[in-house]
Amino acid sequence: MNNLELKMKANEVRKGIITAVHSAKAGHPGGSLSAADLYTFLYFEEMNIDPKDPKKADRDRFVLSKGHTSPGYYATLANRGFFPVEDLETFRHLGSYLQGHPDMKHIPGVDMSSGSLGQGVSAAVGMAISAKLSNDDYRVYALLGDGEIQEGQVWEASMLAGHRKLDNLVVIIDNNGLQIDGKVCDVCSPYPIDEKMKAFNFHVINIDGHDFDQIRSAFKEAKETKGMPTAIIAKTIKGKDVSFMENQAAWHGTAPNDEQFAIAMADLEKVGEALCRK
Numbered sequence: 357m358n359n360l361e362l363k364m365k366a367n368e369v370r371k372g373i374i375t376a377v378h379s380a381k382a383g384h385p386g387g388s389l390s391a392a393d394l395y396t397f398l399y400f401e402e403m404n405i406d407p408k409d410p411k412k413a414d415r416d417r418f419v420l421s422k423g424h425t426s427p428g429y430y431a432t433l434a435n436r437g438f439f440p441v442e443d444l445e446t447f448r449h450l451g452s453y454l455q456g457h458p459d460m461k462h463i464p465g466v467d468m469s470s471g472s473l474g475q476g477v478s479a480a481v482g483m484a485i486s487a488k489l490s491n492d493d494y495r496v497y498a499l500l501g502d503g504e505i506q507e508g509q510v511w512e513a514s515m516l517a518g519h520r521k522l523d524n525l526v527v528i529i530d531n532n533g534l535q536i537d538g539k540v541c542d543v544c545s546p547y548p549i550d551e552k553m554k555a556f557n558f559h560v561i562n563i564d565g566h567d568f569d570q571i572r573s574a575f576k577e578a579k580e581t582k583g584m585p586t587a588i589i590a591k592t593i594k595g596k597d598v599s600f601m602e603n604q605a606a607w608h609g610t611a612p613n614d615e616q617f618a619i620a621m622a623d624l625e626k627v628g629e630a631l632c633r634k
Contacts, residue, residue: 357400359568360634365435366396367628370597371621372431372444378617380448383456386607387501388428390532390565390592395432397571398497407437410464416494419480421510422501422530423457423470424609430454430463438465474507476500477527481513484525484585495579499528503535506544511556517585518557525585526578527558530565532594534605553587565590599623 357365369392377383399405403416420429427447434441446452453462457470468479480498487494500510517525529549537543546552550560559581563570571590578586594608595601598620612620 360631362393362396362400362568364628364631365400366393367597367624367631368435369396369428369431370627371624372434372441373427374598374612374617374620374624376427376430376444376447376454377611378614378620379445381611382448383427383611384424384609385427385598385611386534386594386601386604386609387422387530387532388425388431389596389598389601390594391425391428391499391530392432392596393566393568393571393592394499394528394530394590395428397568397575399432399436401572402575403497404494405436405465407465410438414492414494417467417480417483417496419468419476419483419496419498420458420470421476421480421498422473422504423476424473425499425501425530426454426456426458426470429458429466433463433465436465439463473501473504474509477510477517478513480525480527481517481520481522484517484522485520487524488520488522493524495524495526496522497526497528499530501535502529502531502533502540502546502549503543505529505546505549506540511552514553514556514558521557521583522585523582526575527553527585527587529587529589530592531589532592534594534603534608536605536608538605549589550587553589557584558587559584561586561588563588563590565592566596597624597627 484496601607
């Protein structure tokens, strides 16, 4: 896909996020919107996957470590063809397979269930080690939040990944600067993230997480890096492309009401219209 096509897909993903969270009257839109471009590139460009065969043996694996941003994950999977887009409206409803956190037993395309923050990277490291032991060439990607990396388990897993030289592992940190209680630098600063990851023997790439040229270049560089895992630190905007949600910590875990839903969807329609004119 070219960049314009990716931007248009990402805009559809963002519409799916707002639709799902509004329908559920619960959920986490802010961090889902910030990661939408990263989700889109992974699933429409980067990863070896097949919606018709979600469990194919040689597929690349993805672990959503910040599992509360499942609306972004689900909207991406739906737009990629793993299940109907219409099912996003059942998000968090009683009896729906689209639970608040991803469930690998019931959702096509989900490789690992998500739960407490910090655990996903450990699962991803395990998958990457398994591939090395089996001489398989699939790659493993894990998406973390910048607030999430305050969890100690993240660093235990990172230490092991660096020690085992897992060059088939890419850790992506969605650095939108905000978490549920405010700015990450005020709650418990993780900075400098890049220097910390380097200290754990990661190859580190800093990018604008909304620039598809930079995203593409980073994943290419990660594939070319041998003998060490890669960390892509993506600077993003929480609530991206929804006017009243951008850079507002309050939208970390708040659902829009009917009026706010209409404004949000109108914002995203304008983004789509502007892309169509390019």
